[in-house]
Amino acid sequence: MRLRVRFSKTGKVRFVGHRDVARIWERSLRKASLSVAYSEGFSPRPKLSFGLALSTGYESNAEYLEIELLEPADDSIWGVVEAEAMCARIDASLPAGFDVMAVAPADRRADSLQQAVTSCTWEILVDPAGADEVAAGVESLLSRNEIVVERERKGKVVTEDIRHQVLALDVTGETDDGVRLTADLGTQPRALRPDEMLAAMDPPLLARSVCRMNQWMSQGDDRIEPLSVDAAPAPLAKVRA
Amino acid sequence: MSSLWPELERVLGEVQKPARYIGCEDGMIIPEHRPDKAAWLLIYPDTYEVGLPNQGLQILYEIINERPDAVAERSYAPWTDMAGVLRRTGLPLFSVDTHRAAGEFDILAFNLSSELVYTNLLECLDLSGVPLHTAGRRPEDPLVIIGGHCAYNPEPLADFIDAAVLGDGEEVASEISEVVAAWKASGRTSRDGILRELARIEGVYVPSMYEAEFDGDRLISLTPRLPGIPEVVEKRTVADLATWPYPKNQLVPLTEVVHDRLNVEVFRGCTRGCRFCQAGMITRPVRERPADQVRTMVTEGLRRTGYDEVALTSLSTADFSGIEKVVATAVADDVCGQVSVSLPSLRVDAFTVGIAAEIQKARRTGLTFAPEAGSWRLRQVINKMINEEDLYGAVGSAFSQGWRRAKLYFLTGLPTETDEDTLAILELARKCIDVGREHHRSPSVTISLGGFVPKPFTPFQWFGQNTETELRRKIGLLRDGLRSGGKTFNGVKLKWHDARASVVEGLFSRGDRRLGAVIEDVWRNGGVFQEWSEHFDVSLWENALARNGLSLDWYVYRHRTHDEVLPWDHLSAGLHKDFLWQDWRDALDEVGLEDCRWTPCYDCGACTGYGIEHIVASAVPPAGGSQGTGQGPGNNAVPVSLSTGPRVPAGAGS
Numbered sequence A: 001m002r003l004r005v006r007f008s009k010t011g012k013v014r015f016v017g018h019r020d021v022a023r024i025w026e027r028s029l030r031k032a033s034l035s036v037a038y039s040e041g042f043s044p045r046p047k048l049s050f051g052l053a054l055s056t057g058y059e060s061n062a063e064y065l066e067i068e069l070l071e072p073a074d075d076s077i078w079g080v081v082e083a084e085a086m087c088a089r090i091d092a093s094l095p096a097g098f099d100v101m102a103v104a105p106a107d108r109r110a111d112s113l114q115q116a117v118t119s120c121t122w123e124i125l126v127d128p129a130g131a132d133e134v135a136a137g138v139e140s141l142l143s144r145n146e147i148v149v150e151r152e153r154k155g156k157v158v159t160e161d162i163r164h165q166v167l168a169l170d171v172t173g174e175t176d177d178g179v180r181l182t183a184d185l186g187t188q189p190r191a192l193r194p195d196e197m198l199a200a201m202d203p204p205l206l207a208r209s210v211c212r213m214n215q216w217m218s219q220g221d222d223r224i225e226p227l228s229v230d231a232a233p234a235p236l237a238k239v240r241a
Numbered sequence B: 001m002s003s004l005w006p007e008l009e010r011v012l013g014e015v016q017k018p019a020r021y022i023g024c025e026d027g028m029i030i031p032e033h034r035p036d037k038a039a040w041l042l043i044y045p046d047t048y049e050v051g052l053p054n055q056g057l058q059i060l061y062e063i064i065n066e067r068p069d070a071v072a073e074r075s076y077a078p079w080t081d082m083a084g085v086l087r088r089t090g091l092p093l094f095s096v097d098t099h100r101a102a103g104e105f106d107i108l109a110f111n112l113s114s115e116l117v118y119t120n121l122l123e124c125l126d127l128s129g130v131p132l133h134t135a136g137r138r139p140e141d142p143l144v145i146i147g148g149h150c151a152y153n154p155e156p157l158a159d160f161i162d163a164a165v166l167g168d169g170e171e172v173a174s175e176i177s178e179v180v181a182a183w184k185a186s187g188r189t190s191r192d193g194i195l196r197e198l199a200r201i202e203g204v205y206v207p208s209m210y211e212a213e214f215d216g217d218r219l220i221s222l223t224p225r226l227p228g229i230p231e232v233v234e235k236r237t238v239a240d241l242a243t244w245p246y247p248k249n250q251l252v253p254l255t256e257v258v259h260d261r262l263n264v265e266v267f268r269g270c271t272r273g274c275r276f277c278q279a280g281m282i283t284r285p286v287r288e289r290p291a292d293q294v295r296t297m298v299t300e301g302l303r304r305t306g307y308d309e310v311a312l313t314s315l316s317t318a319d320f321s322g323i324e325k326v327v328a329t330a331v332a333d334d335v336c337g338q339v340s341v342s343l344p345s346l347r348v349d350a351f352t353v354g355i356a357a358e359i360q361k362a363r364r365t366g367l368t369f370a371p372e373a374g375s376w377r378l379r380q381v382i383n384k385m386i387n388e389e390d391l392y393g394a395v396g397s398a399f400s401q402g403w404r405r406a407k408l409y410f411l412t413g414l415p416t417e418t419d420e421d422t423l424a425i426l427e428l429a430r431k432c433i434d435v436g437r438e439h440h441r442s443p444s445v446t447i448s449l450g451g452f453v454p455k456p457f458t459p460f461q462w463f464g465q466n467t468e469t470e471l472r473r474k475i476g477l478l479r480d481g482l483r484s485g486g487k488t489f490n491g492v493k494l495k496w497h498d499a500r501a502s503v504v505e506g507l508f509s510r511g512d513r514r515l516g517a518v519i520e521d522v523w524r525n526g527g528v529f530q531e532w533s534e535h536f537d538v539s540l541w542e543n544a545l546a547r548n549g550l551s552l553d554w555y556v557y558r559h560r561t562h563d564e565v566l567p568w569d570h571l572s573a574g575l576h577k578d579f580l581w582q583d584w585r586d587a588l589d590e591v592g593l594e595d596c597r598w599t600p601c602y603d604c605g606a607c608t609g610y611g612i613e614h615i616v617a618s619a620v621p622p623a624g625g626s627q628g629t630g631q632g633p634g635n636n637a638v639p640v641s642l643s644t645g646p647r648v649p650a651g652a653g654s
């Protein structure tokens, strides 16, 4: 069967890059003694597919991964008990800072997560300007018809309008640490990163921390998460790295 | 004392590979610091990727943290971008475990395995806010200690280090902890007092307690300044590895490092007696880990870490008495799925290739052999008694079992080496290709050439190193030979080590304490990470020598005489100087020496001096002869019989 896993990446481990995260998963699954299917060929690798990449330095409560398991062969016996057990088993093998939030069988025929996900919700903490100034910046950004920026694409600099990818942007809090923004940013055809948006603001802002809160897929007029957290056991309490 | 993490977190986004600085490895220890515990910061003065896998450091990390009176954390040299950020923001060097400032530790202990990192040691001290010179340190400053192979000639670092520890660290780390914990509990009063106490611990050398007397350039004596300080500092040797099954929880990093696999040390020491090899000489005698313990460490290690590769480490792993069984167990371990085993140091014989074939079912890309010298004559000089038939047998066996590439390691600049010896390397490589053609259409052989650097406590310690020009000329000989040979050498490739780097290594390997000024000068002029070719700059070293009125001719290129006082004569690696001298004479007479594991003892001093002996499970030499040379009877057709369990699936492992 194919297993979909939602996991978080918080604390110090946010500085671990995407490739290293993949390696951590390979080792952790071996530790958990799951019977993961391997690719054929000269140097077989476990069959894992990761969703959207997360920039090094960002935290996340919504990372996804799909694992091809040899056993159980299908999900006919799958239930709450199995899900909880699997959650605990994988979570125990992961290094501190990575936590399994939910698992569920996945449909092999469905689109890959990278294709299916259309937007992400982000929480962004910025400093040092006051909330009013930030609010003004947000308003002026949203009032623009186009936001043309230079982005790097496969090593080349291209100009692109990113306005349509800023789906929502709000000031949602202010603490001693800074001002909190919540943003919904589009991911198709290419995900817009929070720091790219912040750099396009006037004056440009710098994020102190960024956390991906959700990934969304469209379903009719609605949006749903690939795995929502309340549908599954709560993440196991673990010390934050 | 608090964590610097909140400050570091803000700047990590600016540097390459920020995961180098976060710690968080599986196996990391968060120790509880207390006023009555000696706090060690174990520093590997190279990048995290190079330093993290260091087994010596990991062993001490565990042993110290198991003690009630000590704690240990780790640090690595920050890459130049990070050093820049630290200086700009005023943040100090920190531990990766709890991100505590280096200056808050009682001991900064550096593991030194190469002379080229000496300037990184200064860089780390400076970033820690610790005065560079021993003389300038106050009681509240940390003690600066070094260990590792370079500690056998610590003289060039004498200005900067409070102590050097010789030999195995397992026991002496505890003795140092005790002394330092007591000193700390008593309010860390006099620095002189603690240094004197350290100097009394066997294996600990405190350079500032010794007077070096020179007559011009010539060192005439190096003697204790005070009564009660030993005239000769002996190395430490643990008698039995079985008592030290460390590391028990090998660190599993979150980011990719070199040797990213489980490492299990199967024995320490080597008595093959290669005359150029300092590691072999200073780690005598041979102490094997019991095969059962190795098996347990392998299976439990794989289970705990999730690694799919294990390396059985030592100076010559195929010599391990239980090698076949251990390999078979590791390969058969199905707990973690598909496991591959690697033997980092291969002996040159068919037996070894057989084992390699058994464990590397997949990825038979390349096998490495180290004949070290091109001609039989020169191999007798260096006591690497491999005859050509052994080599062709090994290479043939490798090619016949699926490997397509062989890599041959050679040294150039060896004592008595002639151009004929050098050119013989090409001939060996060509014949290896011929052997390979019997099995493949296009076999390839890579010659990897290093410049020989004479090291202390070897029979070659008296030998004047080849000049940079001479090394270059010899490299050129091979390059030209290869080019003019045209088709004859199809498939042969040549790679070489930078001759200029060999010269700088040579400067410090046998240098004296006057060189401290040179290290400092190079560091002040920005010379860090000199072991990285992108940063290595020979002109920094040449200028620093000139400014200090010192010369390469004196330190590097000059032959030493029998009666000369060597800068490490007051230190002991257990080897009698007479033994080394005799071995040097034998070398010049082209006389080889058998391995003392299976022949009578030569009384080199390594066992006799300490009342210990070899711990070797097998009473007979391994197949392949006592030199691994096929010198014994019936050698070349060594049968490889390995009864493994389930085989590694085709294509598995890495």
Ligand code: SF4
Residues within 6 Å of the ligand: B271, B284, B285, B286, B596, B597, B600, B601, B602, B603, B604, B605, B606, B607, B608, B614
């Ligand atoms: S003392 Fe004898 S047996 Fe021990 S290492 Fe030296 S030569 Fe070999």
